[in-house]
Amino acid sequence: MHSSSLFSFGARYPIITCRVSPPTLAPVASLPLPSTSSDSLACSLQCPHFQSCSGCTQELNLHRPAVVEEASDFFKRYGVEDFTFDSCRLWGWRCRAKLAVRGSSDNALIGLYQEGTHTVVDIPDCKAHHPNINAAIELLREGIKVFDVLPFDEDQGTGDLRYVQMAVTTHSTSLRAPDRYKNGKVQVSLVWNSRNEKSYNADKLQALSSFLWRKGGPNNEFHLIHSVWANFQTSTNNIIFGNRWRHLLGERDFWEHVGGIDISLDPSSFGQANTRAFDSLLWKLHKYVPGGSSVADLYAGAGVIGLSLATSRKCSSVKCIEVNKEARLSFEKTVQRLPNSLNCSITWHHADASVNPLSWIIGSDVVVVDPPRRGLDASLRQMLESVPSIEKRMRSSSQSSNSNAKEEKRPWILRARELSVHAGNKQAPEENNTLPQKLIYISCGWESFKEDCKSLLSSRAWELEKAHGFNFFPGTDSIEVLAVFKRRVVMKKKKKSGIKKVGIKKVRAK
Numbered sequence: 458m459h460s461s462s463l464f465s466f467g468a469r470y471p472i473i474t475c476r477v478s479p480p481t482l483a484p485v486a487s488l489p490l491p492s493t494s495s496d497s498l499a500c501s502l503q504c505p506h507f508q509s510c511s512g513c514t515q516e517l518n519l520h521r522p523a524v525v526e527e528a529s530d531f532f533k534r535y536g537v538e539d540f541t542f543d544s545c546r547l548w549g550w551r552c553r554a555k556l557a558v559r560g561s562s563d564n565a566l567i568g569l570y571q572e573g574t575h576t577v578v579d580i581p582d583c584k585a586h587h588p589n590i591n592a593a594i595e596l597l598r599e600g601i602k603v604f605d606v607l608p609f610d611e612d613q614g615t616g617d618l619r620y621v622q623m624a625v626t627t628h629s630t631s632l633r634a635p636d637r638y639k640n641g642k643v644q645v646s647l648v649w650n651s652r653n654e655k656s657y658n659a660d661k662l663q664a665l666s667s668f669l670w671r672k673g674g675p676n677n678e679f680h681l682i683h684s685v686w687a688n689f690q691t692s693t694n695n696i697i698f699g700n701r702w703r704h705l706l707g708e709r710d711f712w713e714h715v716g717g718i719d720i721s722l723d724p725s726s727f728g729q730a731n732t733r734a735f736d737s738l739l740w741k742l743h744k745y746v747p748g749g750s751s752v753a754d755l756y757a758g759a760g761v762i763g764l765s766l767a768t769s770r771k772c773s774s775v776k777c778i779e780v781n782k783e784a785r786l787s788f789e790k791t792v793q794r795l796p797n798s799l800n801c802s803i804t805w806h807h808a809d810a811s812v813n814p815l816s817w818i819i820g821s822d823v824v825v826v827d828p829p830r831r832g833l834d835a836s837l838r839q840m841l842e843s844v845p846s847i848e849k850r851m852r853s854s855s856q857s858s859n860s861n862a863k864e865e866k867r868p869w870i871l872r873a874r875e876l877s878v879h880a881g882n883k884q885a886p887e888e889n890n891t892l893p894q895k896l897i898y899i900s901c902g903w904e905s906f907k908e909d910c911k912s913l914l915s916s917r918a919w920e921l922e923k924a925h926g927f928n929f930f931p932g933t934d935s936i937e938v939l940a941v942f943k944r945r946v947v948m949k950k951k952k953k954s955g956i957k958k959v960g961i962k963k964v965r966a967k
């Protein structure tokens with residue numbers, strides 16, 4: 458149970474929508490809206506791991522990370538007076554966690570690194586995790602002990618289990634909607650320190666996964682485990698996952714429901730950690746995309762944003778660009794569950810958005826970018842800043858060239874076309890030379906966003922129309938931003954004609 462309210466702090470503060478949910482799953486009475494120092498207490502983390510674990514940095518005022526005020530002031534400076542902040546769920550929000558496994562089989566440490574070290578802190582009572590992630594961790598800990606699974610030793614490169622990824626699906630249509638979140642099931646991915654499933658320690662992997670399924674699978678009073686996967690990784694670098702994935706037990710497909718569509722997420726593709734907050738962001742985003750638009754979704758992952766727009770805004774075309782080829786399978790599965798009536802050309806391209814970025818946005822009305830924390834690739838940002846001059850050049854060259862379409866020869870475009878997936882009822886539209894009038898920037902990195910935003914605005918190609926913040930990471934001083942830019946209208950200077958103005962007499966109608 459949670460309380461949901463809208464409260465405004467007047468002109469100086471952003472509008473904050475706060476949904477206060479309790480740290481445990483037991484139903485509690487709605488909490489009154491915090492207004493003074495009692496804010497901090499009502500919305501405090503209350504986590505025993507705070508300060509030893511690097512995951513959370515803010516213990517009080519979870520509903521209002523300090524950066525919100527800075528963001529509000531920043532947007533005001535650029536003409537957006539009505540920045541809003543949606544606070545969403547404050548505890549148990551994390552539906553996707555990657556955790557290191559260290560220590561010994563008798564005393565496994567499953568958690569995050571201590572700030573600035575490679576010492577893993579065990580976090581069995583993490584308040585950010587969906588409670589079923591914590592339950593699955595306990596089961597895993599038991600299995601590690603029973604089967605003498607050796608946690609990874611970074612110095613020696615030895616051991617069996619390096620990391621675990623836990624992802625919760627809250628999409629169970631057999632349950633009543635209010636019961637779905639708390640009954641989420643966990644997809645467990647074990648990152649195994651071997652080349653493949655035939656390696657010397659494969660029997661332990663098999664024993665551990667069977668244990669998780671036996672104790673947490675559908676034959677138990679509480680069905681906790683959705684599925685078990687293995688990822689094989691032997692490299693000495695810090696990269697968590699290797700390239701080889703194996704589905705071991707349970708359902709292969711993992712479904713979630715956000716932004717009005719069912720989405721499939723394989724463990725290897727990017728998924729947002731805060732499912733409910735992402736859902737809120739998507740619904741807000743829909744409002745800014747005119748019906749029937751052509752959309753380019755850059756940094757698309759499995760195409761969740763583009764596909765949700767295709768459905769809700771009846772887009773005429775959606776083009777998703779993503780560098781991780783593993784996301785393709787999830788995209789294809791999601792497309793299969795879209796409504797049959799959709800009259801949209803949908804494509805997903807395995808490509809780097811920073812290489813010839815113009816080719817990806819040409820022909821689109823709206824471009825959506827959702828880059829990693831480091832922000833936009835410089836080549837993409839520069840291209841977006843040059844949109845007006847590119848448009849001008851294209852206009853004059855199309856007037857001078859004849860109308861016969863040229864054969865495409867650029868290798869990176871031909872390659873990306875080969876690696877693309879085409880879905881939807883509609884054929885890909887004829888390529889036209891329009892460039893987007895709207896740019897929607899979704900950001901999880903406030904510092905890089907500010908730099909990109911300032912640069913886009915100083916180019917005078919774009920102006921800010923709206924901005925919203927979402928509490929994607931309660932317990933930290935980070936927020937997710939949704940910023941809407943529109944093309945700046947440039948007033949044409951009147952040409953001096955050189956002819957003297959002749960006074961025009963107003964003739965009154967009689």
Ligand SMILES: C[S@@+](CC[C@H](N)C(=O)[O-])C[C@H]1O[C@@H](n2cnc3c(N)ncnc32)[C@H](O)[C@@H]1O
Pocket residue numbers: 727728729755756757758759760761762778779780781808809810811827828829830834901
């Ligand atoms: C913050 S995630 C967003 C994913 C997706 N929009 C979603 O919400 O599920 C950023 C994505 O950008 C991808 N990416 C990073 N650099 C890229 C690039 N240069 N070109 C295309 N995709 C890139 C990553 O693989 C990742 O899937």
